[in-house]
Amino acid sequence: MILKPVLLSLKIASIATVFSLIIGVCLARIMTRKDFPGKNALEVLVILPMVLPPSVTGYILLILFGRRGIIGSWLYNMGISFVFSWSGAVLAACIVSLPLMYQSVKAAFINSDPIFESAARTLGASEGRIFWTVSLPLAWPGIVSGLALTFARSLGEFGATLMIAGNIPGKTQTIPLAIYFASDSGDTATANILVGIMTVFSFILIYALNGWLKKKNFHSIG
Amino acid sequence: MKLIDIKIYKKTDYFTIDVDISFKRGILVIQGESGAGKTTLLDCIAGLRNPDKGRISIGNRLLYSSDENINIPVRERNIGYLFQNYALFPHMSVIENVLYGLKSRKIKDFAYAERIIDSFGIKHIRDKLPSYISGGEKQRTALARAIATKPSLLLLDEPFSALDRDTRTIVYEEFLSFKKNFHMDAILITHDENEAKLLGDSIIMLKDGKVVY
Numbered sequence: 076m077i078l079k080p081v082l083l084s085l086k087i088a089s090i091a092t093v094f095s096l097i098i099g100v101c102l103a104r105i106m107t108r109k110d111f112p113g114k115n116a117l118e119v120l121v122i123l124p125m126v127l128p129p130s131v132t133g134y135i136l137l138i139l140f141g142r143r144g145i146i147g148s149w150l151y152n153m154g155i156s157f158v159f160s161w162s163g164a165v166l167a168a169c170i171v172s173l174p175l176m177y178q179s180v181k182a183a184f185i186n187s188d189p190i191f192e193s194a195a196r197t198l199g200a201s202e203g204r205i206f207w208t209v210s211l212p213l214a215w216p217g218i219v220s221g222l223a224l225t226f227a228r229s230l231g232e233f234g235a236t237l238m239i240a241g242n243i244p245g246k247t248q249t250i251p252l253a254i255y256f257a258s259d260s261g262d263t264a265t266a267n268i269l270v271g272i273m274t275v276f277s278f279i280l281i282y283a284l285n286g287w288l289k290k291k292n293f294h295s296i297g
Numbered sequence: 298m299k300l301i302d303i304k305i306y307k308k309t310d311y312f313t314i315d316v317d318i319s320f321k322r323g324i325l326v327i328q329g330e331s332g333a334g335k336t337t338l339l340d341c342i343a344g345l346r347n348p349d350k351g352r353i354s355i356g357n358r359l360l361y362s363s364d365e366n367i368n369i370p371v372r373e374r375n376i377g378y379l380f381q382n383y384a385l386f387p388h389m390s391v392i393e394n395v396l397y398g399l400k401s402r403k404i405k406d407f408a409y410a411e412r413i414i415d416s417f418g419i420k421h422i423r424d425k426l427p428s429y430i431s432g433g434e435k436q437r438t439a440l441a442r443a444i445a446t447k448p449s450l451l452l453l454d455e456p457f458s459a460l461d462r463d464t465r466t467i468v469y470e471e472f473l474s475f476k477k478n479f480h481m482d483a484i485l486i487t488h489d490e491n492e493a494k495l496l497g498d499s500i501i502m503l504k505d506g507k508v509v510y
Contacts, residue, residue: 188384190380200397
């Protein structure tokens with residue numbers, strides 16, 4: 076009753092964090108480098124899940140990725156379904172936590188002095204080499220805080236996950252869902268333990284991150 | 298003997314650069330007060346900024362020509378640039394900084410880089426990060442990094458301004474011996490008249506973006 080939601084949550088949060096990392100870094104790089112029509116609208120779209128109620132995000136995901144949804148019906152024909160499956164929970168966690176990753180990495184890119192990239196260019200480096208060897212390592216503190224925030228947010232995702240993945244014990248029941256349903260059914264023992272795990276883990280994560288960022292002379296969270 | 302030919306016209310919000318410089322070899326010093334357009338001029342030569350019009354050639358290699366629509370990208374110009382604040386990569390050690398250009402150009406002659414850091418007296422700090430070395434060592438590392446790729450022209454943007462007076466006197470002498478040993482052709486910008494006289498084979502004065510003598 077306790078171990079399953081914990082393991083499932085860790086699995087879902089880890090995978091969602093990897094996707095958020097890749098998408099967030101790419102988006103941040105494009106947004107800080109290129110100008111194109113609809114750029115501002117795209118940025119709002121990425122950040123929107125941070126301010127929308129998770130139930131709204133979940134509902135929109137259901138419309139898009141449901142079996143009869145615009146993207147979902149097409150994916151369903153290929154044998155992929157996000158509804159009532161743990162991949163749906165990954166999708167929800169990824170969409171909801173992406174704004175945190177995106178904003179951390181974007182700030183890190185903006186705050187890096189462009190002179191280092193100029194220096195690399197005069198030394199004959201290609202744009203790809205500059206990205207991997209200069210831009211990305213210099214943005215590392217921002218990426219790490221993005222990773223920690225994304226992981227914590229993914230772990231805590233509730234509303235959107237419930238809407239698209241449902242509450243199937245052992246399959247889609249993550250820690251927050253297990254807490255809600257344990258509390259709802261009067262199983263306070265389980266709820267207490269899970270709440271404890273969640274709070275302690277998040278505390279340690281943010282505490283360790285702030286300590287590390289202070290060492291790196293970077294702004295801590297909060 | 299190669300001729301370095303630079304004609305640049307560029308309008309900015311603060312000044313208009315309009316220069317026509319050519320020199321054969323050695324060190325050309327461009328002297329001028331801050332705000333005279335010196336750094337913008339170097340950026341245009343390096344290709345980091347585009348002039349409005351002009352022509353830049355080193356020997357028989359044309360790097361930029363607005364008339365012929367030629368604009369060789371920065372990384373292919375082979376012009377070394379020593380930035381005013383050195384711009385050493387903070388996450389790389391001294392030797393990694395020096396090797397960066399060689400690796401970028403896929404030049405395998407790492408022995409040459411080792412020889413440079415040896416003769417620049419920075420071998421003992423080869424594995425240190427830039428934040429753990431002195432101003433003079435940073436300056437030498439940045440110079441070593443810029444010349445490791447054997448650039449056809451070296452641009453030096455106030456390379457000694459961040460150093461204190463005592464260090465500067467030592468560094469001037471070193472610099473002149475490096476120049477001889479590594480056959481550097483360079484454009485050096487400074488606002489210091491003594492420095493200009495000491496280091497320059499030829500000197501021009503820049504005021505409000507124009508050469509005044």
